[in-house]
Amino acid sequence: MSKGLTVTSPGTTSTTADGVTPVTGTAQVKRGMAEMLKGGVIMDVVNAEQAKIAEDAGAVAVMALERVPADIRAQGGVSRMSDPDMIDGIIEAVSIPVMAKARIGHFVEAQVLQSLGVDYIDESEVLTPADYANHIDKWQFTVPFVCGATNLGEALRRITEGAAMIRSKGEAGTGDVSNATTHMRKIRAELRRLQTMSPDELYVAAKELQAPYELVREVAEAGKLPVVLFTAGGIATPADAAMMMQLGAEGVFVGSGIFKSGDPAKRAEAIVKATTFHDDPDVIAKVSRGLGEAMVGINVDEIPEPHRLAERGW
């Protein structure tokens, strides 16, 4: 598959070691990959046909998984990494980046996904966790990782473990955007709070966030995460996507919202357009017309807390 450089040096920071030799798998190429997805929509797909619909609609990437979150929720059972044949089929079908999900803490699923050549791994709470204490040590990989977070501390812990992109979690598979809103507002509010703190207060902030002081200080100074921040979980309409962008997301993941709706191709395209013109209500109004039925959805309030996916991960 690789036509180019063969050396790998996972986990290194962003310079070539001797200043001459090209290197792969650096923090800069991992984080930079997410920068290229900004302003875009990443869509969940379960087969090559859906992947093509997503690419046709203007998705910046697809997320390959065996069942969309709404079905995982409905069918129950243990949810795992997808069949490599299915992932290969999707990689073959489209030319945009292909992401795939590994269970939280399941580093061997991640090794398999890297060997398949996926472009990004989502260490995802949507699948059943494989380790209830540890997440994957993501520095050990050449492929970059995206991880979910419900608050700033969780985001910073994932970045410390090597995540190169963060998505707010929301509550996947519901079509109810309220948790995505809560998580985005929470992360942004905590970022603003850090910016108002004096340097000596950041030591306690780091303790409270359960994140390394150096990273907390860097974030306080920059006023933003050192990686791209997307939103996920419950986004079902163009207006949902646009609201997340206005709340400060740099792009959106749409899971069940597209392929559980009446007219996936049309809805997918409408969500892409609304994400680009998220600050223009005229465009959002125009693309929201005649989309057919949205996914039926479940109110997050009606899901008993032990069954909420956003609670997974720590």
Add this chain to the structure above:
Amino acid sequence: MSIAQPVVGVLALQGDVREHLVALAECDVLARPVRRPEELAEVDGLVLPGGESTTMSRLLDTFELLEPLRARLKDGLPAYGSCAGMILLADRAIDARADQHQLCALDVVVRRNAFGRQVDSFEAVLDLAGVEDGPVHAVFIRAPWVESVGDNVEVLARVPESPIAGEAAGRIVAVRQGPVLATAFHPELTGDARVHRLFVETVRAA
């Protein structure tokens, strides 16, 4: 005629728009995002950012920017494309979707995702003709390379020869043709605005 403080747009349909705006802000120009035909009409130069060329191509068409942009490029609008931007500016792209739109502002053939998938994305240090004060730190992300160039295209940089570079060694990764500049890598990610300054010189001279 030279423009004192030119207006330089960044095509803001998708991609790393913010990083380009930041780099341009260091070059004493008015930098602004461009998403609409009327915004395009006001710029003296345009940056096409990194991102997904497939997505940008589609949105150019949807939001009725494709023909106005082609017309302005034909009239000599200075443009700079990084990565996806390079793909869009090229006459032809290999390994792109058949329906992908080309802006045909550069007489080159590019190969999309030429170096491989994301696990093959890499950083290298290379010399770039026209950029002074030492080599450029180049970040390649699912990057294209330039497969072939026409007579009027100036080659500015190639992947350095090295024992591990394999098929990538010597590939063309930066080109210029008149007022149009393109790099397969992303100077906007490194905090080094020298490539943007090179482009802004062209805008000022136009």
